[in-house]
Amino acid sequence: MSKKDFFSAFLKQTKNIGAIAPSSRFLVKKMLDPIDFKTVKCIVEFGPGTGSITHELLNLMPKDSVLLAFEINADFCEILNEIKDPRLKIISDTAENIELYLKENNIERVDYIVSSLPFAMIPNGIVKNILAVVKKVLKPAGMFMQYQYSLNAYKKLKGTFKNVEISFTPINIPPAFVFVCND
Numbered sequence: 001m002s003k004k005d006f007f008s009a010f011l012k013q014t015k016n017i018g019a020i021a022p023s024s025r026f027l028v029k030k031m032l033d034p035i036d037f038k039t040v041k042c043i044v045e046f047g048p049g050t051g052s053i054t055h056e057l058l059n060l061m062p063k064d065s066v067l068l069a070f071e072i073n074a075d076f077c078e079i080l081n082e083i084k085d086p087r088l089k090i091i092s093d094t095a096e097n098i099e100l101y102l103k104e105n106n107i108e109r110v111d112y113i114v115s116s117l118p119f120a121m122i123p124n125g126i127v128k129n130i131l132a133v134v135k136k137v138l139k140p141a142g143m144f145m146q147y148q149y150s151l152n153a154y155k156k157l158k159g160t161f162k163n164v165e166i167s168f169t170p171i172n173i174p175p176a177f178v179f180v181c182n183d
């Protein structure tokens, strides 16, 4: 999908998409840098959109690993379903329901969760539920990566995780903060 098509999808569903363009490669790199790909068994992606992070994850993940990607936008799911990779499972349901799909796929715990969810647009109660379930399904040494366009999510993340590291990527539309959370 081109930047123009992404923007059209944004105009249709401003609230759920929360961005006017796909993530830049600089932002994608910053989101994935903390991952130790050698040891990965299962990664979950929240809000893959048109797949800018998904493609890079698949480039770097081991052959015997699994990527579960939760996306609620039907047009984006259609695009993602064109990716023919046996490691990838596109789940057209909200991130909130992650436990259901882990069970269905016989996965107990997850190594990393990479999220582009627009927390600023999602009701507080739902963000709280998502973070609680993220914490529950991550392995003890697991990590949660989230980008946002403001620092507003910091308090919620800090209420869930012991460590929250923040970095900034100016080369993205709009510029973004990356939060890397664990423990």
Ligand SMILES: C[S@@+](CC[C@H](N)C(=O)[O-])C[C@H]1O[C@@H](n2cnc3c(N)ncnc32)[C@H](O)[C@@H]1O
Binding pocket: 016, 017, 018, 019, 021, 022, 023, 046, 047, 048, 049, 050, 051, 052, 053, 070, 071, 072, 073, 076, 093, 094, 095, 096, 116, 117, 118
């Ligand atoms: C900012 S876009 C990110 C797209 C892509 N990951 C990128 O970085 O270019 C956010 C995505 O989250 C999806 N989304 C919003 N709420 C969601 C939810 N509760 N569960 C799963 N996906 C959701 C939207 O449909 C949208 O595709």
